[in-house]
Amino acid sequence: MKGVVFTEFMELVETRMGLDMLDRIITEANLPNDGAYTAVGTYDHAELVRLVQALSNASGLSVPQLIHLFGEHLFQRFSLQYKALFADSRTAFDFLARIDDVIHVEVRKLYPDAELPTLPCERPTPDSLVMLYSSPRGFGDLAEGLIAGCIKHFGEDIKVTRVDLPKEGALHRVRFELVKQA
Template sequence: MKGIIFTEFLDIVEEAFGLDICQEMLDKAEDEGIYTAVGSYDHRALVKLIITLSKITNVPAEQLQEIYGEAVFLRLLKTLPAMDPPHQDTFSFIRSVEDHIHTEVKKLYPDATPPQFDFITQTSTKMIMDYKSARCMSHVCLGLIKGCAKHFSQELKVSMEPMNKSQSHVRFNLSLIAE
């Protein structure tokens, strides 16, 4: 997993819970917290940090993942090159993640293994897509989707349906809520 995910996670934890909680999380997880944005790290270290933070804060790990995903969306968006034409809505941006962004990430970092999105169906108001990742972090994906919708000032109803026990394959049903 690319280091930017770790560095942003630590920044968000510090902002949301304070430096003392962030340090307690690192200490209890026996993690030195030394990450670089361009480095590559085992995703299990992030999972361990999330579980440790959950124990400290009594916030469920899935909820922490979702909060993190939503908070990190704009930070990750700023690292992307400008799109031409720029995206105008949530659905077109989500499609570009698989069609463009993940492709570019693999070119820049051949060892990267980003999640895979399979698009089942889409209309102007609904999208059904499958998330597939051995990292089983679909709640981070849910948060990213919510962060994306917020960025485009769109309100979404989102449901998740695990397609297997490990949740390495999850189906997302997205519906735009008319204003």
């Protein structure tokens, strides 16, 4: 997993819960590098899971709640740091439909070794979008948080329904159905 994800998680914790909380979870997570991450480095995603679990233990919030919150934060940060990726999108559906074919292509240019989930989309109707998250990492909560962050970014009223699907081999799969509300 790219280090930018780790550095943004630590930024979220420090900003919302304080430096003492960040130090506490780094200590509890017992990380091999003592929490020293660079944005361009690549790290084991299990380390992020340990950080989130430690934050859950310390804050009383559930792991899914924290990962969802992080997804929203991450989307907001990406929208500020990578404005060019948003230039051709006027709606959440425009942006989300471009993730696999455009956004992830650009991410791979920046980070050639990035291991990204697949997120193919279908547009069954003009007011609906179906996304299928598939990844060897079980970060459906992160994907859901990123989707929520996208909807907030574009200021739309969209209902999201999540369906956790059975694993397919080593792949975790989640179906997201998004419907624009009247």
